[in-house]
């Protein structure tokens with residue numbers, strides 16, 4: 001598995017979602033604690049700019065419509081079909097690493 005970096009952990013501000021593209025797939029990467037990071041799909045049902053949302057109490061709140069997702073899991077109370085896909089990651093030598101193959105294969109299967 002060849003993981004790639006989406007940025008340096010120490011450059012991420014706590015509770016500030018950041019938009020990242022991997023394999024041309026929009027992601028939102030959030031540092032929400034001293035060592036906690038989440039990597040979620042960056043497009044929700046109503047909005048393409050999840051990364052412009054806010055974090056409050058480990059909840060990612062979408063920009064316009066107040067839809068809420070648990071920042072770690074991507075789960076929302078609105079039902080499974082609305083959840084944001086969570087992707088695996090590692091923090092190694094201050095870099096947040098993701099698996100581009102995992103992201104690409106999930107996105108391709110979603111588009112079928």
Ligand code: FES
Pocket residue numbers: 044045046047062063064065066067
């Ligand atoms: S605004 Fe993002 S799911 Fe509704």
